[in-house]
Amino acid sequence: MKTVTIIGLGLIGGSLAISLQEQGLVTHRIGVDLSAENRQQALALGLVDEASADLAAAVRRADLVVVAVPMDAMLTVLPQVLDAVDHQVVIDVGSTKSMLLAAVAGHPRRGRFVAVHPMAGTEFSGPAAAVAGLFDDKTLVICDAAQSDADAVATVEQLFTRLNMRIEYLDAAAHDLHTAYVSHISHITSFALALTVLKKEKEEQQIFALASGGFASTVRLAKSSPAMWVPIFRQNRVNVLDVLDEHIQQLQHLRQLIDADDAAALHQQIEQANLISKILK
Amino acid sequence: MKTVTIIGLGLIGGSLAISLQEQGLVTHRIGVDLSAENRQQALALGLVDEASADLAAAVRRADLVVVAVPMDAMLTVLPQVLDAVDHQVVIDVGSTKSMLLAAVAGHPRRGRFVAVHPMAGTEFSGPAAAVAGLFDDKTLVICDAAQSDADAVATVEQLFTRLNMRIEYLDAAAHDLHTAYVSHISHITSFALALTVLKKEKEEQQIFALASGGFASTVRLAKSSPAMWVPIFRQNRVNVLDVLDEHIQQLQHLRQLIDADDAAALHQQIEQANLISKILK
Known part of the structure; x- marks a missing residue:
């Protein structure tokens, strides 16, 4: 795993950027956010090494893509990400799954996407809310794993095990x-x-x-x-x-x-x- | 202040026993509890120096009496305590005030009693739940202070200020x-x-x-x-x-x-x- 592209530089995206770096799991972090203020703040806080507003280009340069936007935006951003993907592993970190998985069910790159939900957070939001250790000793739910390519699931399991998360498997409805x-x-x-x-x-x-x-x-x-x-x-x-x-x-x-x-x-x-x-x- | 008698050796009574001792505000602590198990546990935990089931005797030997029993028991225990009082300062630490203050309104020793509510606690109960520092930087409400003797109120204010509490004054209804x-x-x-x-x-x-x-x-x-x-x-x-x-x-x-x-x-x-x-x- 070399380059991660994180789309959405809020509490979860930013905290994941910190943890991936701290555990030596990535060597380069590209941050994508619609908000110029968030991009600048994430750079200033050292959450990412590079900030971009060009989603497709940032996805193509990545090995791992994390989509960490609110669930309404997720329904349009995730298909755009998959459009730009060939070999990359893509995860969301969203709090609901049924609608999202229905939205990408027929996508030709569906297999590269692994739906995950880290059961961790705080009441705060935005890049400044990002904290180290947020995921430590928490549960990661992987949803509908059978719909994802086996290598993509294995990559995700290894990655979050390294962040000291317990992994649970559920279907989206459950x-x-x-x-x-x-x-x-x-x-x-x-x-x-x-x-x-x-x-x-x-x-x-x-x-x-x-x-x-x-x-x-x-x-x-x-x-x-x-x-x-x-x-x-x-x-x-x-x-x-x-x-x-x-x-x-x-x-x-x-x-x-x-x-x-x-x-x-x-x-x-x-x-x-x-x-x-x-x-x- | 030399001897404190604490009636009710639970979370609040026990934590107050720890804090009074730590701040050097008392030299001897008598614990009173209906439960022999609580008395034994409070002694074993070092919350009190002496345990007793004889309420009146323990009150007479005290300078300060703390009544820290549930509010139903409070309605009968507090009048019994006041019956045994002459010069002592008595406080409750109860979460409701109107009924309690009505219950002792006509008592000849009403002036020795100062109604207080430390806005501090945890979800745990019993002697083992007692913790150091529970009251630090919290609010103490003193209710209907004008109904208490001025020296008793002053003693209480000094004591809880030493425990680093902020003092607020309210009438019982408020x-x-x-x-x-x-x-x-x-x-x-x-x-x-x-x-x-x-x-x-x-x-x-x-x-x-x-x-x-x-x-x-x-x-x-x-x-x-x-x-x-x-x-x-x-x-x-x-x-x-x-x-x-x-x-x-x-x-x-x-x-x-x-x-x-x-x-x-x-x-x-x-x-x-x-x-x-x-x-x-």
């Missing part, structure tokens, strides 16, 4: 279902919590002097970018609505128990919720 | 309103999120391989103890129901926008939620 549960719903609850508190704060200014670690950790994801999350919610709409309905029902049940002052049932529900600690230490 | 917003609602959303995912997980086992830092941080508070939280929700029922209704409405609004595939409005709502980052860095 990926989108599971990520609705463990990732997308968390973001919606956090956005809603922020909106709730901001709404109330109009009445009561002093509230924020009192915010402790618990509130901060629950509301942290509400700082996440709409440019990233709106397309995710749209592309995973059916699964997100399903888990969101369950969540609203659980909240309404807790509300009803508090309203009825039913201490025993409330205690039982919280004990049930505590079982999450058997799964997440 | 305290209960604000904590519903910044603390109690976070716990309810987190309990509901855990219940949601656990419900779905019965259908889909593999989900937890994919949990990332975002999910972990949002669901962390769901590990919190029902013995602590049920009494808080009951004692702050009206405020909790009010903010919970707002939160359910915000979730239903986001649900409606996702269902209608209204990208522009969804984007606007997330941008609105992002404003939380201006208040919480």
